[in-house]
Amino acid sequence: MRKHLEVFPVVGLPEVAAGDDLAALIGEAADLRDGDVLSVTSKIVSKAEGRLTTGTRDEAIDAELVRVVASRGDTRIVQTRHGLVMAAAGTDTSNTPPGTVLLLPVDPDLSARALREALQARYDVNVGVVVTDTLGRPWRNGQVDLAIGAAGVQVIEDLRGTTDSHGNVLAVTEPALADEIAAASELVKGKADGVPVAVLRGLADLVLPAGNHGAGARALVRDAEMDLFSLGTREAARAAVLDRKAPAGPREVDPALWAGLVSDDLRVELVDGAIGVFGDDPLRVGMLTERLAVLLHAEGYGVSVRTGPGSEATITVGSRSA
Template identity: 65%
Template sequence: MNQLAVLPVAGLPEVAAGDDLAELIAKCGGFEDGDVVVVTSKIVSKAEGRLVRADDREAAIDAETVRVVARRGGVRIVENRNGLVMAAAGVDASNTPAGTVLLLPEDPDRSARTLRAALQRLTGRRLAVLVTDTFGRPWRNGLTDVAIGAAGLRVLEDHRGRRDSHGNELAMTVTATADELAAAADLVKGKATGTPVAVVRGLADAVTEEDGPGAAALVRPAAEDLFRLGTSEAVREAVTLRRTVRSFTDEPVDPGAVRRAVAAAVTAPAPHHTTPWRFVLVESAAVRTELLDAMLAAWRRDLAGLDGWSEEKIARRTARGEVLRGAPYLVVPCLVMDGSHSYPDARRAAAEREMFVVAAGAGVQNLLVALAGEGYGSAWVSSTMFCRDTVREVLDLPPGWDPMGAVAVGRPAAPAPARAPRGIEGFVEVR
C-alpha cells in the first residue's frame, strides 16, 4: 500500500511578472525522485504576466468565456478557452491591486511542462508538476482544488477490465488521480497561509518519463457530458437546436424517447384547464406506408380537379411530403375540443377554436424541443391537415380528433447547417 506524504514548500516570496518560478520553488523546497510538485495557478499566472488592468471584472470574464453553462443572478458558470467549466472563467479579483484581475494561465498544460523541465534541470530529480485551481462541483457544497495543468503524471487511472475483491469486473471506474493529488496538496497549502506550493511524495509509480497528455485529458468531451448546461440554458439551446430535418438515417427510434417527449408536450398551456392534444405514435412501418399512400392518393384527387394544377405541379407539391416517407417514425398530433365552450355566434366560436389550435401548437413545440433534447431530428409537416378524413380512417381515430400535421422523427442523416443569429429586432414592438 502506498504511503503518501504531503509537504508544504514554505518561504516563497511574492511572485511578480517575469520571475523565474522554477528557481524560486527549487530554492525553497527539498525534492526526491517521484515527487509531484503541486503549484497554485495564481503564482503561475503572476509569473506569466496574467495580471491585467480591468476596471470591469464582468468584461474580463466575457473575454475569457467561450460558452455560458449556467447563470443565476450575478453568478456565471462558464467554459473557458481551455475547456474548463468553472465560475467566472477563473478570473480572480482577490489579493490583486485595485483595478486589476488575475487571469488563469493561457495554457496550463504548457505552463506545467515548462515548469517541470526547469525544476528537473535545477534539482536533478524526476518530478511531475500539477498546476491547480479552486473549483466548485455540481451536487456538492464547498470548494476543492483540481488539476488544470499537468506534466509527467498519469492524470487518470483506468480500472476498467480489472476485477474487484469479489471478482466482479469493473466497467466504469476511471480515477482522476491528478484531481485527488490537487485536493490533497491543498490541505497543506490552504488559502490563507501564503503557501502556494506543496509536494506529494509516495506516488512515484504514477510519475512518467514523458510529459503526457496533461490535464486536458480530464476534460469530459461534450458528446459524453450529460450535464452540459444549466436549466434555462438547456431550454434555450434545445429550442435553438430544434431544426427541421428532412433526411434521416435508418436507425430505429427509441419509443421510450418519444414517450418522454410526449410527456413534455402535454405540459403545454391550454384553455379552460383542458388537455386538447392527442398524439398518435405510428410505430408500424406497414401502417406508415398505408397512411402515406392514402394521403398521397387523397391529395392527388383533390388537386387534379383544380384549374391550373398540371400533373407536374401536383408532383412537385406532393413531393414535399416525402420527408415523412423517409423517416423511421411518425407522430400525428391531433386537436380535440373536449372542454371547449359553446357560443351562439360564429365569431366567438371561431375564437374559441383558435385558442385550442394555439394550445395544440404549443404542445407540438414542446414535443419537437424535447425530441431535440433526446438527440432526434424532426420535421413538422402540415400534410394531414389537408386530408383529415383519410387520416382518421386509416388510423381509426375518433371523429372529434383533428390531425394537425405529422411529425417525422429520426436521427439526422447529416448535421444541420449553422443557423445565422437572429435578433429580436423587427419582431418586437414596445408600447
C-alpha cells in the same frame, strides 16, 4: 499497494510577479527528490506569466469563456477556452491591484511542462508537476482544488475491464489521480495561509520518466457532447426552445425573449406584466404559449397560463427568482 503518502507545504516563497523564475523560487525553497510530485497553485503561475489584465471581472469573463453553462443572478458558470467548466472562468480579483483581474494560464499543461523541465535542468531532479485551481462541484457544497495542468504524472487510471476482490468486472472506474493529488495538496496549502506550493512524496509510481510529460490535465476534461449535464436546467430549456446553446437570457421580460418564435400569423403583446398570444389557429397559439411559458420559467419567473376566447392565451408573469 502504496505504503504511505507525505504532503509537505513549501513555505517562505515571496510574492510572485510577472517574469519571475518559478523554478528557481520553488527549487530554493523546496526539498525536491526524484519521484516527488509538485503541486502549484495556478495563481502564482499566472502571475509569473503576466496574466494580469485591466478592466472589470465581467469583461474578463466574457473574454475567457466559450459558452455559458448556467447563470443565476450575477453568478456565471462558464466553459473556458481550456475546456474547463467553472465559475467566473477562473478569474481572480483577490490580492491584485484595483481595476485588474488575474486570468488562468493560457495553457496550464504547457506551464506545467515548462516548470518541470526547468526544475530538471537546474536541479537534476525528476518530478511530476500539477497546476491546481479551486472549483465548485455539481450537487456538492464547498470547493476543492483540482488539476487544470499537469506534466510528468499519470493523470487518470483506467481500471475498466479489471476485476475487484469479488471478481466483479469494473466497467466505468477511472480514478482521476491528478485531481486527487490536487485535493490532497490543498490540505497543507490552505486558502488564507499564503502557501501556494506543496510537495507530495510517496507517489513515485505515478511519476513518468524524464522527457515523458504524459497526457496532461486536458485528458480529464469531459467534452460537452459526452456530458449528460452540459447545461443548467434553465439554459437547457432555452436551448430546447430556441434551438441554440445556452443563450444569455434577458434580465427583464421584454420582446427579445420571444424574438424568432413569432411568425406572420401569430402576435405577442406585453400588457401590464402579462403576455398575450393571438392568432388564427388555436393549436399554433397553444404551442407558442407553451414555449413562451417554458422560456419564462427558465428565466426564473413564476408563470400561469390562461386560455382566452377564440385563438388567444394569456401568460401572467410573477416575480423573478435569482
